[in-house]
Amino acid sequence: MVCSVTPANANHVFRALADPTRRAIFEELTRQGEQTVHALTRYARVSQPAVSKHLTVLKRAKLVRHRREGRESHYRALPDALVPMVDWLDRYGAFWRERFDRLETLLDRMDK
Amino acid sequence: MTTNTAESRTLVVEREMPHSPEKIWRALTQSSLIQEWLMNNDFQSEVGHSFQFRSTPVPNWNGIIDSQVLVVEPLSRLSYSWNTMGMESVVSWTLTPTKGGTLVRMEHSGFPSEESASYKGAKYGWQNFIGKLENVLGGLD
Numbered sequence: 001m002v003c004s005v006t007p008a009n010a011n012h013v014f015r016a017l018a019d020p021t022r023r024a025i026f027e028e029l030t031r032q033g034e035q036t037v038h039a040l041t042r043y044a045r046v047s048q049p050a051v052s053k054h055l056t057v058l059k060r061a062k063l064v065r066h067r068r069e070g071r072e073s074h075y076r077a078l079p080d081a082l083v084p085m086v087d088w089l090d091r092y093g094a095f096w097r098e099r100f101d102r103l104e105t106l107l108d109r110m111d112k
Numbered sequence: 113m114t115t116n117t118a119e120s121r122t123l124v125v126e127r128e129m130p131h132s133p134e135k136i137w138r139a140l141t142q143s144s145l146i147q148e149w150l151m152n153n154d155f156q157s158e159v160g161h162s163f164q165f166r167s168t169p170v171p172n173w174n175g176i177i178d179s180q181v182l183v184v185e186p187l188s189r190l191s192y193s194w195n196t197m198g199m200e201s202v203v204s205w206t207l208t209p210t211k212g213g214t215l216v217r218m219e220h221s222g223f224p225s226e227e228s229a230s231y232k233g234a235k236y237g238w239q240n241f242i243g244k245l246e247n248v249l250g251g252l253d
Binding site for chain 2: 106
């Protein structure tokens with residue numbers, strides 16, 4: 001199976017995980033499994049509205065899924081969202097092109 | 113430009129540079145110069161030499177690439193293994209003199225195929241993802 005992901009989707013994921021608190025919440029969910037918003041609030045040490053806002057961003061990036069049970073919202077991680085981005089070729093393609101730029105910059109400097 | 117085979121894929125980056133092969137060879141094989149454009153390293157241009165590239169450690173990745181020199185043909189060919197995160201690959205450099213300078217060709221081969229990429233992705237994706245996140249973010253406006 002070949003997963004394709006549009007740049008827009010990838011950007012959602014990157015942006016969602018760019019924030020350290022969101023990254024911590026996501027990592028906590030991958031480690032601990034399903035968690036309530038209350039538990040995540042205790043873990044993240046920020047206000048519950050802030051946690052809810054972070055969870056909304058993660059949900060939009062399809063990194064987490066939630067379900068309601070009684071009055072509690074339960075969240076769990078969907079780490080599969082990361083898999084389509086794990087394309088070694090693309091990753092290393094960008095890496096090497098950037099290193100080629102640096103190599104050229106160095107070569108120009110060596111002239112002087 | 114990429115090549116697909118059943119087991120693995122190869123990444124090729126090629127660029128003509130207005131510099132002599134001698135000078136480019138130095139940049140590719142002198143440890144202190146390699147450090148300036150690629151990564152901190154203890155490279156020595158001697159076949160069989162084991163060395164490491166070291167980048168800044170990040171959570172879940174120690175930033176280390178284990179390598180061994182495979183080919184040294186002064187001014188024309190250089191090759192070393194590139195092993196990190198459980199992925200074994202090979203980086204090969206070829207220098208070809210041109211009218212205006214040198215054609216620099218880099219082949220990075222041994223990438224898992226689509227199928228095993230998904231498999232490995234599931235296994236290593238998260239750790240490596242974080243490792244590269246900062247770089248990628250720099251590219252998003």
